[in-house]
Amino acid sequence: MTAVRRWNLTSTIVLAVLTAHVLMVIFPFFWMIYSTFKTNREFMRSVWSLPKSFSLDAYVGAWSGGALGGYAVNSLLIMAGATLITVVLATLAGFALAAYRPRWIPAVELSMTAAMAIPAYVALVPLVVMLRGAGLLDTHLGVILPTAAFNVPVSIFIMQAFFNTLPRDLFDAARMDGASEWKIFLRVALPIARPAMFTVAIVNMIWVWNDFLFPVVFINSPSRKTLPVGLTDFVGEHITNYPVMLAAILIAAIAPLVLFVFFERQITAALIGGAVKG
Amino acid sequence: MRLKRLLIAGAAAALAAMPASAGELSFWHAYAGQQDKVEFIDFALGEFAKAHPEVKLEVVAAEQSAYKTKLNTAMASGNPPDVFYTLPGGFLNAFVKGGQMYALDEELARDGWRDSFLESAISQTSKDGHTYAVPVDVDSVVFWYDKARFAENGWTVPKTYEELLALAEKVKGEGLVPFSLGNKDSWPATFWFQYLEMRLKGSGVVSAFVNGDPDATLGAEATKAMEKLAELAKQEYFPIGFNGMSDQEANMLFLNGQAAMMLNGTWQIGASADAPEGFELGYFAFPAVAGGAGDQSDVLAGVAASFGVSQKAENKADAVTLLKFLTSREVMTKYVELRKTMVTVKDATTETAAGPVLYDISNKLMKAAGHLDPFYDTAMPPAATNIYYTSLQGVLDGSLPPADAAKRIEDALRAK
Numbered sequence: 001m002t003a004v005r006r007w008n009l010t011s012t013i014v015l016a017v018l019t020a021h022v023l024m025v026i027f028p029f030f031w032m033i034y035s036t037f038k039t040n041r042e043f044m045r046s047v048w049s050l051p052k053s054f055s056l057d058a059y060v061g062a063w064s065g066g067a068l069g070g071y072a073v074n075s076l077l078i079m080a081g082a083t084l085i086t087v088v089l090a091t092l093a094g095f096a097l098a099a100y101r102p103r104w105i106p107a108v109e110l111s112m113t114a115a116m117a118i119p120a121y122v123a124l125v126p127l128v129v130m131l132r133g134a135g136l137l138d139t140h141l142g143v144i145l146p147t148a149a150f151n152v153p154v155s156i157f158i159m160q161a162f163f164n165t166l167p168r169d170l171f172d173a174a175r176m177d178g179a180s181e182w183k184i185f186l187r188v189a190l191p192i193a194r195p196a197m198f199t200v201a202i203v204n205m206i207w208v209w210n211d212f213l214f215p216v217v218f219i220n221s222p223s224r225k226t227l228p229v230g231l232t233d234f235v236g237e238h239i240t241n242y243p244v245m246l247a248a249i250l251i252a253a254i255a256p257l258v259l260f261v262f263f264e265r266q267i268t269a270a271l272i273g274g275a276v277k278g
Numbered sequence: 279m280r281l282k283r284l285l286i287a288g289a290a291a292a293l294a295a296m297p298a299s300a301g302e303l304s305f306w307h308a309y310a311g312q313q314d315k316v317e318f319i320d321f322a323l324g325e326f327a328k329a330h331p332e333v334k335l336e337v338v339a340a341e342q343s344a345y346k347t348k349l350n351t352a353m354a355s356g357n358p359p360d361v362f363y364t365l366p367g368g369f370l371n372a373f374v375k376g377g378q379m380y381a382l383d384e385e386l387a388r389d390g391w392r393d394s395f396l397e398s399a400i401s402q403t404s405k406d407g408h409t410y411a412v413p414v415d416v417d418s419v420v421f422w423y424d425k426a427r428f429a430e431n432g433w434t435v436p437k438t439y440e441e442l443l444a445l446a447e448k449v450k451g452e453g454l455v456p457f458s459l460g461n462k463d464s465w466p467a468t469f470w471f472q473y474l475e476m477r478l479k480g481s482g483v484v485s486a487f488v489n490g491d492p493d494a495t496l497g498a499e500a501t502k503a504m505e506k507l508a509e510l511a512k513q514e515y516f517p518i519g520f521n522g523m524s525d526q527e528a529n530m531l532f533l534n535g536q537a538a539m540m541l542n543g544t545w546q547i548g549a550s551a552d553a554p555e556g557f558e559l560g561y562f563a564f565p566a567v568a569g570g571a572g573d574q575s576d577v578l579a580g581v582a583a584s585f586g587v588s589q590k591a592e593n594k595a596d597a598v599t600l601l602k603f604l605t606s607r608e609v610m611t612k613y614v615e616l617r618k619t620m621v622t623v624k625d626a627t628t629e630t631a632a633g634p635v636l637y638d639i640s641n642k643l644m645k646a647a648g649h650l651d652p653f654y655d656t657a658m659p660p661a662a663t664n665i666y667y668t669s670l671q672g673v674l675d676g677s678l679p680p681a682d683a684a685k686r687i688e689d690a691l692r693a694k
Contacts (some may be wrong), residue, residue, distance in 0.1 A: 025357070041553075041554065043552060044533050044534065044552050047530070108483040124347075124351045125351055125355045128352070128355040129355045129357075194521055212344075216340065216344045217348050221338075229340075231309075232340075232341040233310050234386065241313065256399065
């Protein structure tokens with residue numbers, strides 16, 4: 001009897017704590033949604049109050065004034081391009097470093113670590129000069145290439161760490177059977193590496209999607225702006241129309257939200273995996 | 279396959295983005311991220327296209343803080359836009375030092391262009407006798423309050439610093455915050471220090487440093503000003519956690535009545551447009567400080583923005599045409615009407631465009647001022663500005679003794 005009672009009490013407490021936690025996490029999102037139905041004046045009077053009437057003006061303002069759809073397409077293009085390049089390079093390099101263990105590995109690792117230590121701000125001016133020379137300033141590719149370059153080292157480390165966990169016998173066996181190195185990579189390594197590649201892809205997608213510095217400096221044309229840059233159009237220095245800004249943020253969150261809903265399990269696994277390996 | 283398509287798309291985009299050639303001008307500005315700013319620039323550029331269809335503009339806009347990073351990178355990489363928005367003072371002087379700004383002296387001398395500006399404003403975009411940019415708008419700093427609120431509580435506008443402190447005590451007794459302040463971005467608290475320094479020592483202190491005056495000093499008054507500031511924080515006259523609060527958040531406290539007053543720039547008029555019903559914005563001058571050596575009528579007012587032409591610009595004639603158009607009385611009056619900010623062009627801040635509060639400040643307070651002292655933080659070289667900001671934050675959170683803060687700023691100004 002007592003055991004049952006205690007179980008009830010414990011579970012009640014656990015349930016209460018979890019409910020409180022969920023409410024704390026959910027509330028800002030919920031607040032964001034209902035705030036978008038208020039006018040700026042209502043918002044100024046009281047931040048927490050519920051809207052007096054149901055108005056979609058904020059969404060109309062966000063959508064018409066901001067060209068958010070175009071920004072989203074640009075963000076998607078840059079995200080896809082930079083992630084693709086990074087994943088391909090990191091998988092190839094990670095496999096090579098792990099499977100062949102050349103003697104000069106420490107030199108490669110050191111140079112990659114050194115490259116990772118360079119803050120992006122320091123590289124801005126030389127990058128602009130180089131991009132202008134290549135005619136890539138104010139293009140999507142001009143953002144994709146430097147972004148990939150900055151993300152490749154850490155991605156290689158993740159892939160290398162993964163390939164290191166595979167037994168070398170696996171590759172040796174394939175080699176005995178007469179498979180070429182290229183075939184070993186494609187037929188043996190690649191299928192096993194898919195979870196790790198997913199990790200790298202997800203982490204990169206999040207980084208690239210949220211990046212602000214490179215797009216704001218390298219892109220000039222309004223039609224090529226990415227979402228984070230475009231969203232600053234909604235944040236004024238001294239004056240802000242909060243409902244419109246929140247509506248824009250909600251619209252901008254749709255794409256990552258859809259991505260999350262489809263790949264929830266892989267993303268969670270990737271983030272946990274990345275936390276341990278990174 | 280996807281990569282290939284991307285490469286092709288990239289190459290096509292690169293071709294489309296060829297740099298401006300003859301007959302074209304690249305124009306960068308920071309009128310973005312805010313409805314009134316966007317409305318102004320849309321109006322100005324629309325009218326310009328009508329008046330000068332022969333000049334093709336390639337316009338790049340970015341929100342203020344991103345804009346600074348973007349412009350600095352472009353300037354440093356030798357790829358400056360032809361015409362661009364720039365802050366006056368230290369920000370502009372860095373470009374002048376690098377030989378990147380085109381001196382507008384000749385053009386300004388022609389057709390009375392120079393005379394159309396307030397002389398005090400044009401001096402803020404000049405260095406060593408040359409003018410490198412044309413000033414656009416002027417912000418001045420005053421105390422803001424809700425008239426209805428004051429009347430309801432029987433509070434009166436203070437004339438002296440002692441009266442201000444007494445009023446603050448009264449407000450605090452009501453359980454309200456006397457002065458709203460959101461100092462996360464470091465500039466809002468500078469108004470307090472600068473006004474105290476202006477009242478205690480006088481105007482032109484930092485300008486003297488910038489102009490290379492060997493006798494320039496903040497004086498012992500700076501320590502006194504810092505002490506007064508530390509006292510205000512100690513008395514809890516500012517909101518809790520003000521060093522981590524943004525100016526916008528502080529403004530919300532003021533507008534919804536949790537704070538009684540706010541020392542802030544004239545942009546407060548625009549920021550109060552969506553105030554709750556019954557809120558009646560009023561202003562009063564920074565009160566006189568007893569025994570202060572400064573002219574007690576002085577006003578903190580500075581040029582907020584200006585437009586310059588790059589030394590590298592190929593088509594300087596068209597660049598100047600654009601500047602002249604932007605600073606014409608018609609465009610500037612529209613600027614006042616849309617942004618509720620004073621402009622540097624004489625007689626453009628009209629009563630109808632400015633509205634009663636701004637016109638009163640422009641016509642009474644500013645005209646009666648002995649001197650207009652530009653913002654210290656923008657006048658200083660950028661390195662000194664950082665030290666100025668961190669020292670002030672230190673004094674406000676009690677981690678830095680007032681005398682040390684004053685010395686640090688003095689040293690930074692001397693180091694140049």
